[in-house]
Amino acid sequence: MGRLRLGVLISGRGSNLQALIDACADPAYPAEIALVVSNVAGVQGLTRAADAGIATAVVDHREYDGRGPFEDALHAALADAGVELVCLAGFMRLLTDGFVARWHDRMINIHPSLLPAFKGLDVQQRAIDAGARFSGCTVHFVRPAMDAGPIIAQAVVPIHGDDDADTLAARILTQEHRLFPLAVRLIAEGRARVVDERVVIDGARAPAGALVNPEPA
Ligand code: GRF
Numbered sequence: 001m002g003r004l005r006l007g008v009l010i011s012g013r014g015s016n017l018q019a020l021i022d023a024c025a026d027p028a029y030p031a032e033i034a035l036v037v038s039n040v041a042g043v044q045g046l047t048r049a050a051d052a053g054i055a056t057a058v059v060d061h062r063e064y065d066g067r068g069p070f071e072d073a074l075h076a077a078l079a080d081a082g083v084e085l086v087c088l089a090g091f092m093r094l095l096t097d098g099f100v101a102r103w104h105d106r107m108i109n110i111h112p113s114l115l116p117a118f119k120g121l122d123v124q125q126r127a128i129d130a131g132a133r134f135s136g137c138t139v140h141f142v143r144p145a146m147d148a149g150p151i152i153a154q155a156v157v158p159i160h161g162d163d164d165a166d167t168l169a170a171r172i173l174t175q176e177h178r179l180f181p182l183a184v185r186l187i188a189e190g191r192a193r194v195v196d197e198r199v200v201i202d203g204a205r206a207p208a209g210a211l212v213n214p215e216p217a
Contacts, residue, residue: 003024003029003030003031003032003188004030004031004032004084004085004184004187004188005031005032005034005081005082005083005084005085006020006024006031006032006033006034006083006084006085006086006087006184007033007034007035007036007037007077007078007081007083007085007086007087008020008033008035008036008037008049008086008087008089009036009037009038009039009074009086009087009088009089009091010036010037010038010043010045010046010089010090010091011038011039011040011043011045011090011091011092011093012040012043012044012045012090012092013043013044013045013090014036014043014044014045014046014048014049014089014090015090015173015176015177016089016090016110016176016177016180017036017045017048017049017089017090018045018048018177019176019177019178019180019181020033020087020089020180020181020184021033021048021049021052021054022181023181023184023185025052029181029185029188030185030188030189031085031184031185031188033049033052033054034055034081034082034083035054035055035056035057035077035078035081035083036049036054036055036056036057037056037057037058037059037074037077037078038056038057038058038059039058039059039060039061039070039091039092039093040058040060041058041060045089045090046058055081057077059073059074059077061093067096068096068098070093071095071096071098071099074099075099075102084106085106085107085108085184085187085188086103086106086107086108086142087107087108087110087180087184088107088108088109088110088142089110089180090110091109094146095142096144097144100142100143100144101144103142105141105194107141107142108139108140108141108142108152108183108184108187109139109140109142109147109149110137110138110139110176110179110180110183111123111137111138111139111140111147112124112135112137112169112172112173112176113127113135113136113137113138114134114135114136114137114138114154114156115138115140115147115148115151115154116147116148117132118130118135119146119147119148120146120147122165123135124165124166124168124169124172125164125165127159127168128159128163128164128165128168132159133158133159133213133214134156134157134158134159134211134213135156135157135159135168135172136154136155136156136157136172136175137154137155137172137175137176137179138151138153138154139151139152139153139154139179139180139182139183140152141194141199150194150197150198150199151198151199152183152186152187152192152199152201153179153182153183153186154179155175155176155178155179156175156211157171157172157175158211158213159213186201186204190202191203191204
Protein backbone atom coordinates (compact mmCIF):
# COMPACT_ATOMS: atom_id res chain seq x y z
CA MET A 1 0.00 0.00 0.00
CA GLY A 2 1.28 3.49 -0.83
CA ARG A 3 2.05 6.11 1.73
CA LEU A 4 -0.74 8.48 2.73
CA ARG A 5 -0.37 11.76 0.84
CA LEU A 6 -0.35 14.79 3.15
CA GLY A 7 -1.10 18.40 2.37
CA VAL A 8 0.31 20.63 5.09
CA LEU A 9 -1.19 24.10 5.51
CA ILE A 10 0.95 26.72 7.24
CA SER A 11 1.14 30.45 7.84
CA GLY A 12 4.55 30.91 9.44
CA ARG A 13 7.43 29.28 11.28
CA GLY A 14 6.56 25.71 10.36
CA SER A 15 8.17 23.83 13.23
CA ASN A 16 5.33 21.31 13.22
CA LEU A 17 5.76 20.99 9.47
CA GLN A 18 9.43 20.25 10.18
CA ALA A 19 8.43 17.49 12.59
CA LEU A 20 6.35 15.93 9.81
CA ILE A 21 9.17 16.36 7.28
CA ASP A 22 11.52 14.59 9.68
CA ALA A 23 9.06 11.76 10.31
CA CYS A 24 8.42 11.29 6.59
CA ALA A 25 12.17 11.06 5.93
CA ASP A 26 11.96 7.54 7.35
CA PRO A 27 10.91 5.26 4.47
CA ALA A 28 9.03 3.12 6.98
CA TYR A 29 6.79 6.04 8.00
CA PRO A 30 3.37 5.46 6.40
CA ALA A 31 2.85 9.02 5.08
CA GLU A 32 4.57 11.48 2.77
CA ILE A 33 4.14 15.21 2.19
CA ALA A 34 2.69 15.84 -1.28
CA LEU A 35 2.36 19.61 -0.92
CA VAL A 36 2.91 22.45 1.54
CA VAL A 37 0.59 25.43 1.13
CA SER A 38 1.05 28.75 2.88
CA ASN A 39 -1.37 31.65 2.79
CA VAL A 40 1.59 33.96 3.48
CA ALA A 41 4.56 34.31 1.12
CA GLY A 42 8.13 34.24 2.36
CA VAL A 43 7.55 32.41 5.64
CA GLN A 44 10.09 30.07 7.25
CA GLY A 45 7.90 27.02 6.73
CA LEU A 46 8.11 27.43 2.95
CA THR A 47 11.91 27.45 3.20
CA ARG A 48 11.82 24.30 5.31
CA ALA A 49 9.71 22.55 2.66
CA ALA A 50 11.86 23.74 -0.23
CA ASP A 51 15.01 22.62 1.61
CA ALA A 52 13.47 19.16 1.89
CA GLY A 53 12.60 19.11 -1.81
CA ILE A 54 8.86 19.27 -1.17
CA ALA A 55 6.46 21.04 -3.54
CA THR A 56 5.12 24.33 -2.20
CA ALA A 57 2.37 26.74 -3.12
CA VAL A 58 1.36 30.15 -1.84
CA VAL A 59 -2.37 30.81 -1.85
CA ASP A 60 -2.61 34.34 -0.49
CA HIS A 61 -6.09 35.06 0.85
CA ARG A 62 -5.65 38.77 0.06
CA GLU A 63 -5.52 38.00 -3.64
CA TYR A 64 -9.01 36.53 -3.70
CA ASP A 65 -12.39 38.14 -3.65
CA GLY A 66 -13.65 36.59 -0.42
CA ARG A 67 -13.33 33.29 1.35
CA GLY A 68 -15.14 31.19 -1.25
CA PRO A 69 -12.68 31.84 -4.10
CA PHE A 70 -9.71 31.61 -1.69
CA GLU A 71 -10.83 28.21 -0.47
CA ASP A 72 -11.60 27.03 -3.99
CA ALA A 73 -7.98 27.78 -4.91
CA LEU A 74 -6.76 26.04 -1.78
CA HIS A 75 -8.90 23.01 -2.52
CA ALA A 76 -7.74 22.88 -6.14
CA ALA A 77 -4.07 22.96 -5.11
CA LEU A 78 -4.61 20.12 -2.63
CA ALA A 79 -6.71 18.04 -5.03
CA ASP A 80 -4.24 18.53 -7.90
CA ALA A 81 -1.45 17.23 -5.67
CA GLY A 82 -3.47 14.14 -4.81
CA VAL A 83 -3.68 15.04 -1.15
CA GLU A 84 -5.52 12.54 1.03
CA LEU A 85 -5.12 14.14 4.48
CA VAL A 86 -4.89 17.86 5.18
CA CYS A 87 -2.75 18.82 8.18
CA LEU A 88 -3.30 22.29 9.63
CA ALA A 89 0.07 23.19 11.15
CA GLY A 90 -0.17 26.75 12.38
CA PHE A 91 -2.53 27.78 9.59
CA MET A 92 -3.98 31.06 10.76
CA ARG A 93 -7.14 31.33 8.65
CA LEU A 94 -10.55 30.16 9.74
CA LEU A 95 -12.08 27.80 7.20
CA THR A 96 -15.71 27.87 6.12
CA ASP A 97 -18.14 25.05 6.78
CA GLY A 98 -18.06 24.23 3.07
CA PHE A 99 -14.31 23.67 2.99
CA VAL A 100 -14.41 21.70 6.23
CA ALA A 101 -17.18 19.51 4.81
CA ARG A 102 -15.13 18.75 1.69
CA TRP A 103 -12.38 17.35 3.94
CA HIS A 104 -14.59 15.71 6.55
CA ASP A 105 -12.52 13.24 8.60
CA ARG A 106 -9.65 13.98 6.21
CA MET A 107 -8.37 17.17 7.88
CA ILE A 108 -6.60 17.47 11.23
CA ASN A 109 -5.35 20.38 13.34
CA ILE A 110 -2.80 20.77 16.11
CA HIS A 111 -3.62 23.15 18.94
CA PRO A 112 -1.45 24.10 21.93
CA SER A 113 -3.90 23.36 24.73
CA LEU A 114 -5.75 20.43 26.20
CA LEU A 115 -8.97 20.84 24.25
CA PRO A 116 -11.79 21.48 24.88
CA ALA A 117 -10.12 23.93 27.28
CA PHE A 118 -8.61 27.12 25.85
CA LYS A 119 -9.72 27.30 22.26
CA GLY A 120 -8.57 30.18 20.10
CA LEU A 121 -5.53 32.41 20.53
CA ASP A 122 -3.13 33.34 23.36
CA VAL A 123 -3.89 30.01 24.98
CA GLN A 124 -0.67 29.63 26.97
CA GLN A 125 -1.16 32.94 28.79
CA ARG A 126 -4.80 32.10 29.37
CA ALA A 127 -3.88 28.72 30.90
CA ILE A 128 -1.39 30.46 33.22
CA ASP A 129 -3.89 33.18 34.14
CA ALA A 130 -6.47 30.51 34.96
CA GLY A 131 -4.03 28.94 37.42
CA ALA A 132 -4.12 25.62 35.59
CA ARG A 133 -1.49 23.13 36.80
CA PHE A 134 -1.23 21.33 33.47
CA SER A 135 -1.53 22.21 29.83
CA GLY A 136 -0.50 20.44 26.65
CA CYS A 137 -1.47 19.97 23.05
CA THR A 138 -4.18 18.27 21.06
CA VAL A 139 -4.47 16.85 17.56
CA HIS A 140 -8.07 16.59 16.39
CA PHE A 141 -10.17 16.13 13.29
CA VAL A 142 -11.48 19.47 12.08
CA ARG A 143 -15.12 20.43 12.40
CA PRO A 144 -16.75 23.77 11.48
CA ALA A 145 -16.43 25.26 14.98
CA MET A 146 -12.94 26.60 15.78
CA ASP A 147 -10.64 24.16 17.59
CA ALA A 148 -13.43 21.60 17.87
CA GLY A 149 -13.68 18.04 16.59
CA PRO A 150 -12.92 14.45 17.55
CA ILE A 151 -9.66 14.23 19.51
CA ILE A 152 -7.01 11.86 18.15
CA ALA A 153 -4.17 12.38 20.62
CA GLN A 154 -3.06 14.66 23.44
CA ALA A 155 0.15 15.31 25.35
CA VAL A 156 0.27 16.87 28.81
CA VAL A 157 2.92 19.15 30.32
CA PRO A 158 3.09 20.71 33.78
CA ILE A 159 2.76 24.45 34.23
CA HIS A 160 5.55 25.79 36.45
CA GLY A 161 5.07 28.56 38.98
CA ASP A 162 7.51 30.82 37.16
CA ASP A 163 6.25 30.13 33.63
CA ASP A 164 5.41 32.89 31.24
CA ALA A 165 3.62 32.35 27.94
CA ASP A 166 6.92 31.81 26.12
CA THR A 167 8.38 29.19 28.45
CA LEU A 168 5.10 27.31 28.53
CA ALA A 169 4.72 27.54 24.74
CA ALA A 170 8.21 26.09 24.30
CA ARG A 171 7.46 23.17 26.63
CA ILE A 172 4.22 22.46 24.78
CA LEU A 173 5.84 22.83 21.36
CA THR A 174 8.36 20.09 22.14
CA GLN A 175 5.42 17.76 22.68
CA GLU A 176 3.60 19.02 19.58
CA HIS A 177 6.53 17.81 17.53
CA ARG A 178 6.05 14.29 18.92
CA LEU A 179 2.28 14.32 18.83
CA PHE A 180 1.58 15.46 15.27
CA PRO A 181 3.63 12.71 13.59
CA LEU A 182 2.09 10.17 15.98
CA ALA A 183 -1.46 11.22 15.07
CA VAL A 184 -0.68 11.16 11.35
CA ARG A 185 0.79 7.71 11.74
CA LEU A 186 -2.34 6.39 13.46
CA ILE A 187 -4.50 7.72 10.63
CA ALA A 188 -2.15 6.52 7.90
CA GLU A 189 -2.12 3.04 9.41
CA GLY A 190 -5.90 3.04 9.41
CA ARG A 191 -5.95 2.70 13.17
CA ALA A 192 -7.78 5.94 14.05
CA ARG A 193 -11.46 5.99 13.11
CA VAL A 194 -14.25 8.40 13.97
CA VAL A 195 -17.19 6.61 15.57
CA ASP A 196 -20.07 8.73 16.88
CA GLU A 197 -17.82 11.80 16.85
CA ARG A 198 -15.18 10.18 19.01
CA VAL A 199 -11.95 8.70 17.76
CA VAL A 200 -11.46 4.98 18.30
CA ILE A 201 -7.85 3.84 18.00
CA ASP A 202 -7.16 0.19 17.31
CA GLY A 203 -4.52 -1.35 19.51
CA ALA A 204 -3.88 1.81 21.51
CA ARG A 205 -2.79 1.73 25.11
CA ALA A 206 -3.35 4.59 27.56
CA PRO A 207 -0.40 5.37 29.84
CA ALA A 208 -0.44 3.87 33.30
CA GLY A 209 -0.47 6.09 36.34
CA ALA A 210 -1.26 9.74 36.86
CA LEU A 211 0.57 13.05 37.16
CA VAL A 212 0.13 15.34 40.15
CA ASN A 213 1.24 18.97 40.20
CA PRO A 214 2.56 20.00 42.69
CA GLU A 215 4.31 16.73 43.36
CA PRO A 216 3.18 15.22 46.65
CA ALA A 217 5.89 15.58 49.32
C1 GRF B 1 1.70 25.71 17.12
O1 GRF B 1 1.76 26.05 18.47
C2 GRF B 1 0.39 25.05 16.79
O2 GRF B 1 -0.10 24.26 17.84
C3 GRF B 1 -0.51 26.23 16.56
O3 GRF B 1 0.28 27.17 15.89
C4 GRF B 1 1.64 26.96 16.23
C5 GRF B 1 2.38 26.76 14.94
O4 GRF B 1 3.78 26.67 15.13
N1 GRF B 1 -1.69 25.84 15.84
P1 GRF B 1 4.71 26.18 13.94
O5 GRF B 1 4.43 27.12 12.77
O6 GRF B 1 4.36 24.78 13.63
O7 GRF B 1 6.11 26.34 14.44
